[in-house]
Each structure stands twice: as C-alpha cells, then as structure tokens.
Amino acid sequence: MGNQVARSKAGIRDVAKHAGVSVTTVSHVLNETPHTRVKEETVDRVRAAAEELGYRPNRLARGLRTHASEMIGLVAEEIAATPHAGRIILGAQKRADADGLALAIINSDLQREPTVPPRSVHAFLDRQVDGIVYATVYHDEVVVPPALQGIPAVLIGARDRDERLPSVLPDERTGAADVVGMLVEYGHRSIAFIDSAEDIPATRGRVRGYRDGMEAVGFSPDARIVAGTPDAAGGYRAAAQLLDQHDPPTALFCFDDRMAMGAYRAAAERGLRIPEDVSVVGFDDQDPLPTSMHPTLTTVALPHYEMGEWAVATLTARIRAGSPGDEPAMSCLLPCPVVVRESVAAPARR
C-alpha cells in the first residue's frame, strides 16, 4: 500500500532526493537529453530511484520542449470491415518498437469524411504525433485528406493521387498471374476465373493478373470469366454455371476465399472431387477459411504484415529527415505469395 501511494505522488524532486542527485541530472537521465554527459553509475542510480518510486517523466511537457512526441499514429479505414487489419497493426508495431516509437491506432474513414475527420484524428494531430500511417481498403488511389497534410505520412493500400506521399500496395496482379502460371505447370489448359461483380478498384489487379497469366501462355481469357457476388453464394452460382458447361474448366481460380467455398459446394453437388476432378484456388488467405475447408484451400496471401513494417520504416526515415512530404513519392508493390495447400492437382483429362 505504501508503494501505491508513492507511485501516484512521486515527483522529479523525490527521485532526485532518493538518488542523491540534482533535479537537472534526473531530467537529463530520464529524458535521455542528447549531448549531455552523466556517469553510467549515476544513470543507473537515477533509473533505479525512478523505478522504485514509480516516477516517469511527463511526456506532455517533453513533447512541448522537443516538438517530437515519439508517437506515430496508424489511421486505419474500417478496421471492423477488414479481416486483415490485425496483421497490418502487428507489422507496424514491430517496426515502431524497433525504431523507438510508440504506435497508437485510430479507426477512421477519412475518404468518407475528408473535410471533417472525426475527433480522434484531430486529437492525434493536436497532440503532435510525429507522423501518420494511413491504411485504406477500397481505393487504389486517394486524395490525401486535408487533416493529413503538413505532417509526414505514408499510405498503405492506395496511391496518393497527387504523388506526394509514399505508398505501399499488394501486388495482386502478379500474384494472380502466378496462380495461372502454377496451374499451367500442373497441366491445366482450361482455367476459369470467378470474378467479383462488385467493382472495388483496389482488387482489379486480380482479374488483370488472370488475363496476364492466360495471355502469357497463349490462352484467350475472356470466355472463361464469370462474375458473381463476392461471397459463398456468388461463388457457388458462378462455379455451377462453369461446371455445367459442355466443356467445363479443369481449374477454378476464385476472386476470394469465400467464393472458393461456394465453388467447393458446386463441385460436391456434381460429384466432382477436389483436386482430382477440379482444382480450386482462392485469394486473400482469410483466416480461418482456407484451413477450415476440406481439402484445405490453395490461395494467395496479402502481405499485410510486411506492408505495416514497410510503412513505418519509410515514415521513420521521413520523420528523421525532417521532410513532411515534398520530395517525389515512392510507391512500393509487395509480392502476394501463393500459399500451396491441398486443392490443386494435375487435371485428370487434358
């Protein structure tokens, strides 16, 4: 109980007295003031005293002095609608830890409310976070919201239309082309794409990559594209349509894992075994779907963890360089690897 009281009451003077040093020395040690020299033994003594008394320097005051909060913000659009947000957060946090920065996360949709961002975003900026990572989902390009202008910022998932901010995106197009390449190597010659009927710019790379892959081996892609709602029911209907053709495809490449789940059902109802009679591939690697399906689903992973890491590393570099975003922006594409599981095999008929 005595400890409890000390914890909430101890000030810098108590620490100085306890360690037998001046208040200035305590301040230098605990704030790690650059270019000051304190003996190592003294540093240890001050830190031990502060620890014992439960004292920490007031970072609000420190932020005012140094104009650096040592905190960065991750503004994530529609966290609840994004099954992968957790991976972005973990990647960003790992890199922030390594760079000595604290990471705070705000859930906000700045594209929907570009001029009046919510209180949380303002609270962040008003506290002078050193920089912002802004993660979006449904756009391939964004106009950077006014709230984010004037401080270092990096985009995840979308390019800056004004080409001022660096951005990192998943290379869905190459990932999709790689799937076609893999299926061709297995011997497939009739590969259909089950596309999403919802046009989300950020995901257009998937059908483009399918076309790239098909054209690269001299196949005509367009006859084998069927669209449906991006869920199990849409995948079921599209797969049923394809499998009932007089010359059905031997492989179904689906826009996402949910559609692949519907394709499984369409195959099962027709007595077709996966992968012996028809191969199926998904996209997203959306936990827990691919490993819950039987057979487990071969799919394409999105590099969310890696995008989080890249964004914070790039942001840190910009903060340290003191450049708020006036140099030409980089845009980085990170690979989407194919995750091989059980749903692909050589076709029985060629």
Next chain:
Amino acid sequence: MGNQVARSKAGIRDVAKHAGVSVTTVSHVLNETPHTRVKEETVDRVRAAAEELGYRPNRLARGLRTHASEMIGLVAEEIAATPHAGRIILGAQKRADADGLALAIINSDLQREPTVPPRSVHAFLDRQVDGIVYATVYHDEVVVPPALQGIPAVLIGARDRDERLPSVLPDERTGAADVVGMLVEYGHRSIAFIDSAEDIPATRGRVRGYRDGMEAVGFSPDARIVAGTPDAAGGYRAAAQLLDQHDPPTALFCFDDRMAMGAYRAAAERGLRIPEDVSVVGFDDQDPLPTSMHPTLTTVALPHYEMGEWAVATLTARIRAGSPGDEPAMSCLLPCPVVVRESVAAPARR
C-alpha cells in the same frame, strides 16, 4: 498553394488578427474554456478564422493546464489473434465519440509482460490518457498489471482478481444453455456437445451452459461430450465419432464455428443432410464462416460491440467522478444471443 503555407504557419496571433479579437478571446473560444462568456457572433467569427487559416489549439499545452487529455486508450490483447477485436473497437469508439473523448488503440499483451509493458503502453500513460480500457481474450480473471494501476480503468473479457476494477464479460454460459433449450423445443432429445480440448478459462462457460441446459430438462449431459482440437479437423473427428455411435445424436452443438465446419463434413461423408438428418449449432458467429457455410450456420454471437460501448461508458463515468478505482467494482455479464440461420430443424426420428 497559398492556403498550404498559411495552414502550416498560422498561429493564435494570426487567428486573433484575422477575426479582429484578442488572443485571449481566441484561446477561450477554441479551448472552450469553462465559465467564460464570449458572444455567439464572436465565437462564430473566431472559429471561421481558425478554420480558414488551418489553426488548431495545441492540445499538448492544454493537457498540461487542465490535467485532462480528453483521450482514452484501448489496450487490446493480441488484436491479430482476435477476429472480433474490430467490433470491440467500433463499440468503444461510438461511445467515446458520444462522450466527447478521443479513442486511441494499443495492441499489447499485458498478461504476458505484466511488469515491463511495451513502450506503447508507457507512451500512453506518459501522455496522461484519462483512462484505459483493457481487453483480454484468454483469461476469465486477471491480476491488473502495475502499468494500469493509479488511473481509471475498465476490463473487457476478464474479471479483476482483486475486485477493484469494473469488468464486462460475455455470458457464454447462458448463451450455451439457450442453445440446448432451443434444440429441446425443436424436439431433440439426444444433443451432443463437441468441446474444445484446449482449456481456455474464458470459454469454459460454453460446456457449463450445455450441462445447465441438459440438466434443466432432465437429460444426462456427460455421456454426449466429445472433445477435439478447436478447428475444422477437430470438429470433423469428434462429429465422426458421435455420428458413428449405434445411437447417434440428432443434434451437434459445437464449441465454435470452425468445429461446426468440420461437423458439416463428417455429416456429408455419411450422407446425412443438415438440418433434415442432423442439426448443427456453432458458437462465435465468426465472420465470414457462418454465412459461407451451406446451409448457413445457426450459432451464438459474442456481444463485442456492446462490451466496447459498456466499457467506455463505465470508464467515462469513473473519470468524471474522479474515482481511480477504489470503490467496489461492478462486473457485468452481457447476453450472447442465438443467431438463427438454416442448420437447425426438428429431428426426423425422436
């Protein structure tokens, strides 16, 4: 471009000049200083000037004066491992907005690192957040980490072992008993529970609720409990074992939705239709599983959104009352509603 320059340079003096008022008046208006009177017309003029010049008061300085940051923190344990964290965040945010507080989120596992919480948590506390919501997943009771002592805090998902902090938990036990009650009403007399072999304290209520429900109608529960790994493969094996008994159950109540997915496969392999030949119920309502399954899965939802709202409302009340957590703590159980979809029907044989 002119606007851009003004945005990053404007200070309180510029706003005062632009609005034709004193610096003190600008400060009173923009900081909403209590107990000061400024004419409404002047308030409008100051706000317009600040808006036009892109000026906002420095909340760091304001926090130092008022000792209130108007920001609360949500420390969420293992966001990446928690599919439902997004719903907690949305509920907390909605309530924080209503209460005029900004919400920042930190991903941290304070139970694993109780004495040396990561930099992010310290950064939060050092910035004097007004309070903390601490959300955990794998415990039914926690010892409150030292880092959270001394400021108002509320727990989500676990009780405070020392009974000092309020907490909100899902009433999984009643939710599970409700499932048994529903199945009995449909006419089921042979209801099995497919349990998780992983003992996570927070989820023990599920099997307890199953027992409650069975005992309430005079059935002996224990003969019909089979455990497996909490995934599709574990659910498959447990369901196969149950369905191959000489007197198989007519309903399978599964520990979670992933196990229910495995139960679907075991039923399909035996030519059993769901729900005509066997009813299946899950737990979690883990998007996108239940709506991707065919038939769609009847399951039990966890009240994550509501827990987020409750926690922030309770935290706000404690902050406003100036009580850091010394009064007797409340612990609140929120209902887990059964979400009725297609996987339950009356049994063919009774």
